[in-house]
Amino acid sequence: MNSRKTFYRRPKREDVARLAGVSSATVSYVLNNSPKPVTEETRKKVLLAVQQLGYKPHAFARGLKTGNTCTIGLVIPVVASSGMAYLASIVQDELLLHGYQVIMANAHEDPEREKDLLEVLSAQPVDGMIVSPASLYETRRFDQIIDFGIPLVFMDRYAQGVNADRVTTDNISATRYATNYLIGQGCQKILILSFSMVASSALERLDGFRQAMSMQGIPVETNQILVIRDPNGDSIERTVLEHIGHHGFPDGVLCTTQELGINFVRALQHQGIPIPNKKVVIFDADWAELLSPPIPVIKQNLHSMASTAVRLLIDRLNGSAYPPQVILCEAEKIHY
Numbered sequence: 004m005n006s007r008k009t010f011y012r013r014p015k016r017e018d019v020a021r022l023a024g025v026s027s028a029t030v031s032y033v034l035n036n037s038p039k040p041v042t043e044e045t046r047k048k049v050l051l052a053v054q055q056l057g058y059k060p061h062a063f064a065r066g067l068k069t070g071n072t073c074t075i076g077l078v079i080p081v082v083a084s085s086g087m088a089y090l091a092s093i094v095q096d097e098l099l100l101h102g103y104q105v106i107m108a109n110a111h112e113d114p115e116r117e118k119d120l121l122e123v124l125s126a127q128p129v130d131g132m133i134v135s136p137a138s139l140y141e142t143r144r145f146d147q148i149i150d151f152g153i154p155l156v157f158m159d160r161y162a163q164g165v166n167a168d169r170v171t172t173d174n175i176s177a178t179r180y181a182t183n184y185l186i187g188q189g190c191q192k193i194l195i196l197s198f199s200m201v202a203s204s205a206l207e208r209l210d211g212f213r214q215a216m217s218m219q220g221i222p223v224e225t226n227q228i229l230v231i232r233d234p235n236g237d238s239i240e241r242t243v244l245e246h247i248g249h250h251g252f253p254d255g256v257l258c259t260t261q262e263l264g265i266n267f268v269r270a271l272q273h274q275g276i277p278i279p280n281k282k283v284v285i286f287d288a289d290w291a292e293l294l295s296p297p298i299p300v301i302k303q304n305l306h307s308m309a310s311t312a313v314r315l316l317i318d319r320l321n322g323s324a325y326p327p328q329v330i331l332c333e334a335e336k337i338h339y
Contacts, residue, residue, distance in 0.1 A: 014056040023052040075103050075316065076124035076132040078117060080160070080202065082109040084262060086287055086305060087135065090159060093309035094133055101317055103130070112199065112232070114138045125151055131316050135159045138201040154319035158312040160203045168315040170330040172303045174204050177334035178211030181257055181284040181301050184336075186219050188281050190255025196243070196263040197230045205230075208259045208286075226250045231263065239266035244274065252276075258285040268294070281338075302335040 020027045025045060032041050033049040041049075052058070075098055079087045095105045106129065110117035114137045121144050124132065131154040134145070145165040148155050157169035185193050195212045199205040209228065216223050226249075231242050243266070247253075256279075258264035264285030271278055280296045287305075291298035311330055 014058040016058070018056055019049065019052045019058050022056060023048040025049060071130050071320075072128040073103050074127070074129050075105050076127070076129040076134075077105050077107045078110060078120055078124070078132065078134045078136075079107065080110050080112050080117070080135055080137045084260070086261070086303070087159070089305050090135070090309045093306055094158070094313055097310050097313040101313070110137050112137050112202075114141050114201070117141070118144050121145075121148065125153065129153065131155065131320055133158050133312050133316060136162045136203070137199075139163050139203040139206060140201060154316055156312050156316045156319070159308060163203070166327055168319070168328045168330075170308055170311045170315065170328075170332065171204065171207075172308065172334050173331040174207035175211040175214065176331075177286075177301050177303075177336075178208040178257070178259070179215040180211075180336055181299075182212050182215035183219075184299065184338075185255035185257060185282060185284060186215065186221070188255065190253075190282055191221055192227065192253050193255040193257060194227055194229060194246075194253035195257045195259065196267060197228065197259050198263060199232060200230055205259065212257065227253070239263060240270040240273065243267055243270045254279075254282060256283045258283070258288075261285060261287040261289075264288045264298075265290070268298075300337040302337055304332045304334065308332045 016027050016030050020030045023030070023045075025048065029041060029045060030049055033046050034053070077091060077094055079091055081087055082091070091107055095107070098105055106124065106127065108120040108124065110120055117137050118141070121132075121134070125148055132148060133156050135158050136145070139160070139162060142162045142164050145155060145162050145167065149165070149167060155165075155167045157165070157167055157171070159171055161167075161169040161171060182193065193212075193216070195209065197205050197209055213223055226246075229242070229246050231239050239262070256267065258267055265288065267283075268278060278294065278296065278298065281299065284299045284301060285291055286301045287303055288298060288300050291300050311332070315328060315330075
């Protein structure tokens with residue numbers, strides 16, 4: 004008995020032309036939106052043949068002709084963050100609608116690892132980059148990317164002084180609002196849980212906290228700011244409990260990420276400590292309404308942030324030369 008293997012052959016432009024009954028050049032005119040005239044009937048035939056065959060232009064070959072690879076580099080600081088994972092997912096979906104594929108890299112909140120990743124991506128044939136930097140203070144690496152002629156957009160975070168578009172949450176306003184809410188609940192000794200002393204978003208949230216406290220004439224002591232860099236849940240719980248053990252329980256708590264928030268709640272539950280009613284606020288905690296009592300939330304508009312970052316990059320790729328834009332997305336304040 005003879006067995007025969009069937010090998011898949013990628014459809015070619017000539018196959019599309021044969022099925023549509025047109026020349027290969029006409030297929031190129033249609034797919035590349037060439038200014039050369041093509042009748043609507045012919046265009047429909049070509050697009051139908053493309054659909055039937057599942058034809059996809061080879062990005063690398065197209066790049067050799069156009070100078071574009073239809074590939075974007077995306078660097079995020081930590082893929083374990085649900086917020087960052089969501090941003091990355093929306094960026095990929097939005098870029099795909101524009102015909103771009105994404106190479107994603109995870110810097111693990113490490114500026115040195117980020118530097119290496121950016122060097123690797125810069126050496127690849129990427130048309131542009133969207134980056135959420137690990138540190139506000141590392142600027143030279145991004146200046147070099149721009150000097151290479153690679154369009155760059157900062158998303159969620161940014162590096163100071165870099166001449167590039169950026170779209171972030173209005174972190175200062177959001178955290179100031181959250182702090183004022185806690186003060187309005189009678190809180191004076193508020194503990195803020197942060198995740199970094201170098202990321203722009205973390206620093207802005209600390210600024211918003213300090214501003215609100217200062218405007219109300221409430222001093223901020225060093226032990227009211229707890230920075231937990233390790234994203235591991237057990238580490239967060241242990242650090243929170245050790246802090247409370249040394250400094251006493253605060254009368255209000257502001258968690259600047261949902262990862263910090265969920266592990267703060269776990270720490271209390273594991274110790275049998277009730278969650279203070281309306282005296283805890285957490286960023287992006289979709290699960291907070293399920294608690295008893297429910298916890299107030301500051302909810303970032305992540306979808307808008309990601310889609311705006313893609314729009315800014317596409318504009319640059321299409322040749323826009325306007326000055327770099329700074330776009331702040333307002334966060335939603337949710338009380339239960």
